Amino acid sequence: MAEIDDVVRELRTEIESADIGSPDAAETFRIKYLGQKRGLINDLMKRIPEVAPGQRRDFGQSVNALKKLAESRVAAAKKAAEAAPGAAKFDVTLPGREPLVGSLHPITQTRNAILRIFERYGFHVAEGPELEDEWHNFTALNFPSNHPARDMQDTLFVSPSDDGDSGVLLRTHTSPAQIRILKNQPPPVRVVVPGRVYRNEAITYKSYCLFHQVEGLYVDTQVTLGDLHYILRTFSRAIFGSDVRMRFRPNYFPFTEPSAEVDIWFANPDHPGGGRWLEILGCGMVDPNVLRAVDIDPEVYSGYAFGMGIERIAMLRYGIDDIRVLYENDVRFLDQF
């Protein structure tokens, strides 16, 4: 009897002290002590006949306690193993399910970026119709009839007229909105006009039969060429970065005088010091004839106006070298924006 008590005591010590830190050790432990056929605890139970009948009850309890101890160790080891890194309840390495998220077209994104800059300077947004009459598109903007200036923009007519005023056309620029706004609102006027414009041009990698512009107009007392230069420099920095190289050079538009264009320097990374100037917008001081056409006294008010192509700026921003891809709407293209 004393012998069997010793066995129980030894077994208890073994069970308590066994190292079952790894899953393999835990399994070996389970088989050694709790195995159905050759587990030591079962073996012990089989030796109950050796025990005196009066003590069999106590013995059974001791063995049961041993069994519970061993089971609790196995359970604890299993729990510890599950909590360990790398042993997950499900396969976390499967890829996530991405929700389908749409996108705004790069023209819209660029348009919004441009408008935001000018809105910070107190410009508000207005729009005008795409179908226009010749008076708003040309005559009021100081394009004389039968003047080569009208050739600067190849026009798509819906119905041309002989008097140069009443024909209906697709606006060739957003500038007729200047006229519509100034006719309705006394100065000061500070407005940006985004919109679609049309040119009767063949579609190539660098021209499309339509594109989008943002027109800007500021009319007030004491507006000078320096103000125009300043706002465009600020704009160029905001859209192309503060280290942008920009030039502001004379040009000609019938509705501004003096007129200018803004070029931005694009360095060629393959040639140190090489690169080229690319025109991004046309602008100028509002021509007195335009102010007169809308009954604003050019002796009291002056103003500036500018117009830029959104596609042009989008192409420069994103490195797109063919305008047509903007209108192809390839999902693999749209997905990049």
Place this chain on the structure above:
Amino acid sequence: MKISLDWLSEHVEVNSDPSALADLLTMAGLEVESVERIGGTLDGVVVGSVIEAGRHPNADRLSLCKVDVGNPEPLQIVCGAPNVSAGQKVAVATIGSTITVPDQKQPGRAVALKIKRSKIRGEYSEGMICAEDELGVGEDHDGILVLQADAPVGAPVRDVLVQSGQPVGDVVLDIAITPNRPDATSHVGVARDVAALTKAELRTPQPVPPSQAGSVEERVSVVVEAPNGCPRFAAMVVEGVNVVESPKWMQARLRAVGLRPRNNVVDITNYVMLELGQPLHAYDLDKLVGEQIVVRESKSETRFVTLDEKERTVPVGTMMVWDGEREIGIGGVMGGMNTEVSDDTTRVLVEGAYWNPAMIRRTSKQLGLQTDASYRFERGVDSAGQARAVARAGELIAETGGGVLVDGMIHVGEPDTRRTVTLRLSQIERHLGLALPHNEVSELLTAIGFGISVTDDPGVIACAVPTFRPDVEREIDIIEEVARLRGYASFPMPEATRVPNFAPEERLEDQTMDALHSVLVGAGYREIFTNSLISEDTAGRFQASELTGLLGKPVVTVNAITSEMTTLRPSLLAGALPVLQFNANRGQDLLRFFETGNVFATNPQDTSGAVAGYSERTDLLLVAAGPKRRRSFDDAPDNYDYYDVKGAVQSIARKLRIDIAFSDTLPDTKLFEAGQMIVLDGNNVGFVGQLSAEIANEFGVNAPVNCAELDLSAIIASRSRERVQYQATSRHPVVERDLAVVVSKETSAGHLLKTTLNAGGKLMRGAEIFDVYEGKGIPSGQKSVAISMRFGSDRTLTDGEVDAAVANVVSALQKRHAGELRA
């Protein structure tokens, strides 16, 4: 406008390098678009003396030459030219030199060729004897260039050529001429700006115009019957003309600026045009039938063969030149074949006229013919420059031995005078932001030919505008000249900018657009931009006025480039289907797009818009096909279907806080399988529909295509600026009850829902359909619709109250739809 630097240097000293000159001109309003070097430098090309020219032992057509280039030993050179012979002085490109030779594959272009010691058919060649074109001094490639006999052996060929008046290499600036600068369509005009900008002297040719009248009047008479179209007409006659090649230097300059030399007479008229800006025309005087020139407006449509050998129909009202019997030229545009100067011409009449710019422009447009002459006349040439240009041409003809000038010049019309524009100095500061002193303004303007004089008012100067600046008419035009000459960047930028002391309210348009964008991007729609111009057929096919509410015919343009782009889109759907096709063809199946853009119609009744008789409005299009989601490891999603597109429309309405309803059916347009009209405040504002399977197939999509198009202009107009009024959420529990009702299969489930909501009474907080079932357990011809209802109030509801409300719903469903509760 191409400007040769060699030519320009004749009129002004150019000290800066070409790219600096290009910058200078660009920053003063003459934008230089390109700077091109033409011809080589001829470094390493030296004068050689041909000592021996024998036959190549292995090639009949090649010569084996010994050429002395001043080295101790003569060079052995293999030469293919037929004209090489002993005793000639020739141009030898020595080993190591690079010459520019015409590209055999691309005529008109040149490639660099580095000369190496080489073996040609077994014999060494230690250099190359050059032809004109290989030196860049001409186009001749028939034989080698033979230099003058006294050319020193071993000397650079370049020096020899330059000394003989033959320019070697040139730089050509291509200038984009703006319509306000007709004065810059000539070398003298550009030189004037260079001179003003660099404070250099302008050198202009000063031919002595012969006295008017003289014996020239015996040769020909000139009558201008239409002085409005031709205010001035000058002419000279040259006799004993030898029509030959013009001098090399003149040919080189013409070639440099892109003109092909023809003969001395024609070349000189072109040369003077490019020098002074005045187009000239030369007639073979002997081909004039009557010895007279009559300038008149055509009274009837005329067939006329122009110099380019094309027969043209000249419309009524065109300025024509007539010789008493027939038309001999279209004034200011192009002369006629019938009086063309040819090789056997001996008497030439040189015409220099001032043509009415607007009439020339009209003629040029009507004929679809723009020439170097019409380009200049329609912009306005120097209105007092005719006699000088004709005299200059006469001088050049005489100088180059081309003929004998007949004494005198014919000049019809009054000479033009300068106009005077007054400039208030104060206006310079007002427009440019910087006050400039009188003398600075005066200096700037004088340098480009203005005459400045003082007036009684010290703040005002009088500016006499040169006749070559027809564009300068007003004070502001003069201010622009001051600004460009001084440099735009020289005017100060403000330290601070005035901004208005109010912040404009956000426009409803923008607020609406932002809301749309956030809903649609979140729902997986990609924004597309499509062409507003489509073919007339497509426009007619997809117009669907019944659905879009845009009445009237599509708007057709009158001068479209292609028939695919004649018509303004009457709806956005037509443009979006090709986008589906484009992407489907490229293996994309998850197609979900939206577009906002304007649509158009011709509608005589519509006077509300900007242009009466036309309707223009902004639409929103949704179009979708393909699966609901991307495939994932455990999910092969169903197709995005009708209810998904309809749901997107509902989301938009919820976000915009507009109350839309859907009709039960769609008018039959053959475009859709089924669909619904979208109704806002009792008006149709669009539709949602499933495209007919045939059309979807036609556009390459195998899955159902669902779309919706909404009149965004109407939706924006219906919205107000009211802010969201927060409603406290109830603290009391909401009671949910479900019911399923069995109805006839034909019953619209939407109607059941409407009935449920209406019958639910005040406590009803909302109801959804959560199942529609047909099949086992449901009698055939019937279906079960399961509805979940929510009831609530600002207190806790009792079971009795909710039961009563549900009973109401059940009886309404029963009464209206014969619906029986499903057991």
